[in-house]
Structure formats: structure tokens, C-alpha cells
Amino acid sequence: MEDCKLELKLEDKPGELSKVLDIIAENKGNLFSVSHIRERKREGYLPVVIQFQAAKEDFVGIIKGLEAKGISITEKSIGGKEEAQLEQEFILIGHVIDTDIKDTIYSICNKDVMIKSLDISLKSLKDPSSVFAEIGAKNAKALDEAMKKLAVTAVKKKLLLITGIQN
Amino acid sequence: MKKVRLLLLGFGVIGRGFAQVLLEKSEYIKKKHGVELSVVGVGEYNGCLVGEPINLKAALELREAGKWLDAHSQWKKGMTSAEMITSVKADIAVEVVPSNIKTGEPGVGLIEAALKKGLHVVSSDKCAVVNKFTELRDLASKKGKWFLYEASAGGGMPLMNLARECVQADEVKSMEGILNGTTNYILTKMSRGGMDLETALREAQELGYAEADPTYDVEGIDAAAKAVILANDIMGWKKKFADVKITGIMGVTKEAAQLAKKNGYVIKLIAEIKDDSLSVGPKLIPENHPLNIESNLNAVMFKTDIGKDIVIIGRGAGGRETQSAVFSDVLRICKDL
Numbered sequence: 353m354e355d356c357k358l359e360l361k362l363e364d365k366p367g368e369l370s371k372v373l374d375i376i377a378e379n380k381g382n383l384f385s386v387s388h389i390r391e392r393k394r395e396g397y398l399p400v401v402i403q404f405q406a407a408k409e410d411f412v413g414i415i416k417g418l419e420a421k422g423i424s425i426t427e428k429s430i431g432g433k434e435e436a437q438l439e440q441e442f443i444l445i446g447h448v449i450d451t452d453i454k455d456t457i458y459s460i461c462n463k464d465v466m467i468k469s470l471d472i473s474l475k476s477l478k479d480p481s482s483v484f485a486e487i488g489a490k491n492a493k494a495l496d497e498a499m500k501k502l503a504v505t506a507v508k509k510k511l512l513l514i515t516g517i518q519n
Numbered sequence: 520m521k522k523v524r525l526l527l528l529g530f531g532v533i534g535r536g537f538a539q540v541l542l543e544k545s546e547y548i549k550k551k552h553g554v555e556l557s558v559v560g561v562g563e564y565n566g567c568l569v570g571e572p573i574n575l576k577a578a579l580e581l582r583e584a585g586k587w588l589d590a591h592s593q594w595k596k597g598m599t600s601a602e603m604i605t606s607v608k609a610d611i612a613v614e615v616v617p618s619n620i621k622t623g624e625p626g627v628g629l630i631e632a633a634l635k636k637g638l639h640v641v642s643s644d645k646c647a648v649v650n651k652f653t654e655l656r657d658l659a660s661k662k663g664k665w666f667l668y669e670a671s672a673g674g675g676m677p678l679m680n681l682a683r684e685c686v687q688a689d690e691v692k693s694m695e696g697i698l699n700g701t702t703n704y705i706l707t708k709m710s711r712g713g714m715d716l717e718t719a720l721r722e723a724q725e726l727g728y729a730e731a732d733p734t735y736d737v738e739g740i741d742a743a744a745k746a747v748i749l750a751n752d753i754m755g756w757k758k759k760f761a762d763v764k765i766t767g768i769m770g771v772t773k774e775a776a777q778l779a780k781k782n783g784y785v786i787k788l789i790a791e792i793k794d795d796s797l798s799v800g801p802k803l804i805p806e807n808h809p810l811n812i813e814s815n816l817n818a819v820m821f822k823t824d825i826g827k828d829i830v831i832i833g834r835g836a837g838g839r840e841t842q843s844a845v846f847s848d849v850l851r852i853c854k855d856l
Contacts, residue, residue, distance in 0.1 A: 391807055392807070394782065394783035395781070395782065395783065441782065441784065441803055442803070443775050443778060443779060443786070443803065445770055445771065445772055445775045446770070471778055471781065471782065473774035473775070473777065473778050474774070475772075475774055480772060481774070482772050482774040482775035482778050483778075484775075484778040484779065484781070484782050486782075512766070512770040512771070512801075514771070514775070514779075514786060514800075514801045514802060514803055515802065515803060516784075516802065516803045516804070516805075517695055517789055517791065517802050517803075517804060517808075517810075
């Protein structure tokens with residue numbers, strides 16, 4: 353049995369947590385603790401950290417089970433080995449659509465980096481658009497490289513890139 | 520009672536604020552610090568007030584009535600501030616003139632003249648300090664005089680004094696924060712009030728938070744100058760204004776501010792002082808982050824090796840609020856006199 357840890361993004365409504373706990377129980381996981389991070393609640397979603405023990409193959413089953421239910425996993429670790437999903441949010445302002453948004457997105461995506469969400473606001477077709485995006489990366493290096501590429505693309509396409517503050 | 524003579528170089532918003540606070544707090548300062556502060560000269564662009572002491576109440580009343588200081592009984596027509604520095608015996612020069620961001624003048628010349636005459640100097644003049652930071656510090660050191668400028672970056676917030684006096688064993692690893700109240704007011708209105716930038720800017724101007732020409736604020740120039748001063752003073756760097764990567768807020772749209780809000784963020788104009796580099800630009804800040812402060816407030820987060828995160832929030836500008844920093848510097852020097 354290995355020590356396992358999951359950070360999930362759950363909808364803040366009755367029954368959501370029990371879905372997760374059922375999957376862990378079905379896969380022979382032995383639950384240690386459940387923590388809700390209420391101060392990080394956003395848009396009705398709440399980060400929840402769950403610690404339990406499970407065999408390696410059962411941990412894989414739990415992950416599959418959660419993904420099958422459409423539950424968002426933001427961090428997972430087994431045996432103390434982090435398989436963290438690093439996230440970075442950013443905003444692009446300008447003619448993001450007209451300057452080929454698909455090209456802008458694809459310029460930073462690869463096997464280690466993917467766009468997790470995209471939110472576009474357009475005042476009118478002729479006005480600049482604003483895009484809020486969240487990217488996920490498997491490691492810090494991949495994330496850093498993606499953000500550097502994005503900064504270059506933004507300059508080239510005359511877009512204003514607003515990123516989060518560095519930690 | 521220790522008597523300390525001051526020259527007040529400039530009688531604009533900050534200079535008048537100094538005079539007003541001195542009139543209000545002189546008894547408190549005497550009681551708390553054992554110091555009697557006495558202004559013996561006031562420099563303006565077309566003449567000076569000279570006398571021991573200057574009747575500051577009369578000077579303030581003249582300006583409140585919309586009159587120039589030439590109607591004051593102690594007015595010396597045509598005397599330059601440099602001449603006053605040379606001819607009037609004093610201990611500390613309080614330099615509060617508005618200087619040019621590109622040249623640092625006339626502040627640089629006045630600070631140099633005061634230090635050369637053997638006066639200690641307190642300055643609120645970011646343009647002078649940022650332009651000749653190293654030169655002025657070296658001159659003060661050579662003359663064995665204090666040169667303090669807390670009010671030049673962060674207005675009423677104690678930043679450099681905090682680093683100098685309060686975190687003695689800590690190494691400040693980085694700083695980040697909001698160093699311009701005008702842009703913070705505008706971005707707050709765009710996020711919370713759903714205003715577009717032009718409307719928020721107009722409102723800031725009507726409330727007196729923004730100048731008629733807001734270029735220095737909205738283009739990030741004001742915040743960049745302050746970042747250079749903080750980096751050089753607290754981190755011991757030798758940066759120039761040109762070393763700052765600056766992006767203003769003019770490209771930020773109402774839609775972007777609202778998208779950020781929808782996703783749990785706010786957009787703030789943030790100065791970052793980290794890893795030997797300086798930048799000023801709009802950044803996404805989580806809504807629950809300590810730097811998410813509203814209205815025209817300023818805030819700076821220090822990251823240190825021992826105390827970890829230390830956040831100071833306060834008024835970055837204002838004729839009265841800035842005096843908190845000016846008087847702290849003056850009274851620090853008084854301890855050594």
C-alpha cells in the first residue's frame with residue numbers, strides 16, 4: 353500500500369464528495385483525511401485535498417474512475433512522488449481572434465503543456481477582444497518555456513499579455 | 520530642548536503639507552522627541568522666505584487665499600533657493616520640489632548644493648532621487664551627512680525605513696507591489712464598477728487622484744521611478760530608470776477586467792523587483808491575495824529569508840500623508856544632531 357494524495361476541483365454542492373469517496377472505496381483505498389480549501393473557492397468550485405492509502409494499480413483505477421466521472425484532478429501523488437499539474441492563468445488583449453487564436457494557442461501546446469480552459473469576451477467584431485486562459489503543465493520547465501513562447505507570440509501579434517505575479 | 524533649523528525647498532502641495540503638519544505637531548514632537556523644529560527658510564521659484572523662524576501660518580494663509588508668497592513680510596524677492604542654502608544657517612534641507620523625470624532638475628541641483636554646504640537632506644522628490652541616486656548618496660557619504668528620501672517612493676508608507684530599521688537580520692529577496700494610487704483607483708473601478716478605462720480615469724481626475732495629464736501614471740512611469748529607488752536603496756542595486764521594463768495600463772479593457780473577476784482575479788499595475796530585474800506592468804492577482812487592495816491605496820510585499828512575506832499597505836501620495844515619511848526622516852536625522 354502506498355500513501356496517496358489527490359487535489360480535486362469539486363463543485364460546491366451536496367453529493368459531489370461522496371461520488372469521489374465511493375470511487376476510492378470501490379478501488380480498495382483506505383481514507384486518511386479530507387480537507388476543503390474554502391478560501392480558494394472560485395466560480396462555485398472548491399479545491400479538496402484527499403489523502404488515502406492504496407496499491408499502485410488501485411491508484412490508477414481511482415484516477416480513471418474520477419476522470420470517467422468528469423472530476424477535475426489538479427494534483428496527484430503516490431508514494432510521495434508528485435505528479436503535480438502546474439497551472440498558469442493569463443489574459444490576452446487585442447485582436448486575438450483576427451490574429452489567429454488557434455495559432456496562438458498551438459504555439460505553446462505540446463505533450464507537457466495544454467490549454468485547460470478558454471474564456472473569450474468580445475465587445476464587437478471590430479473592437480479588441482479579451483481572452484482569459486488557463487494552461488496546465490507537467491513541470492515547471494515546460495510551463496516556463498510555454499510562457500516565454502507566449503510572450504514572444506504576443507509581441508509579434510501586438511497583443512497585451514497579462515500573466516500572474518511570480519511566486 | 521534640541522533646536523533644529525530647517526530649510527524647506529518648495530512650497531507646493533508637499534511643502535505646504537509639511538508646514539501644516541509642523542504647525543499641528545510641533546508640541547507633540549517636542550514632547551516625544553525633545554526636538555524643536557524651526558523652519559528658517561522657504562525656497563520658491565521666484566524668491567525665498569527668510570527669517571528665524573518663518574511665519575508658516577501666514578505663508579499658508581496667503582496660499583489658501585490664492586496669493587503668492589511675495590505678499591509675506593519675510594519675502595526676499597529674487598533670492599534663489601541655491602543662494603538661500605548658501606547664506607542661511609541651517610541643519611537640514613527638506614527638498615520637496617517637483618522635478619523633471621528626465622533630468623531630475625531642479626531637485627538634483629538643490630540637494631547637491633545643500634549637501635555641499637554641509638546640510639543633511641530629506642527629499643520627497645522621486646525624479647531627483649531616481650536620476651542621480653548613486654551620485655547623491657556618494658556625495659552625502661563623502662560629506663558625512665544624511666540623505667534620506669523615504670517619501671520619494673511609496674509616499675506615506677514606511678518601506679526603506681522598514682528595511683533599514685525593522686528587518687535587521689533579514690535579507691530582502693524580492694519586492695512586488697502597487698506603487699501608483701491613480702492606476703489602482705482606475706483598475707479597481709474597472710473590476711468592481713464595470714467601468715471602461717476612460718470613464719474611470721475621468722472620475723479619478725475629478726476626484727483629484729489623477730493629474731490633468733495622467734501620462735506618468737497610466738504609462739507606468741511613476742511606478743517605475745519608485746521601483747528603481749526601492750531596488751537601489753533596499754536591495755543595494757545600481758539600476759537606472761532605463762533598466763525597467765514598463766508596460767502601462769492603457770491597453771487594459773473593461774472586458775479583460777471583467778473576465779479576470781469572473782475567474783477569481785483582479786488586474787493590478789504591479790512593480791516587480793526580483794532576480795536583478797525590474798518591471799512594471801499589469802498583472803493578474805488572485806482576489807484573496809494581500810496585494811488586492813482597493814481605491815487609490817498602495818501596497819508592497821517584501822519577501823525576506825527570515826520573516827518571509829511582509830506586506831505594507833498605505834497612502835502612496837497626498838500632501839498630508841506623505842509627511843509621515845518626511846517627518847520620520849527629519850526626526851531620524853535629529854537623533855544624530
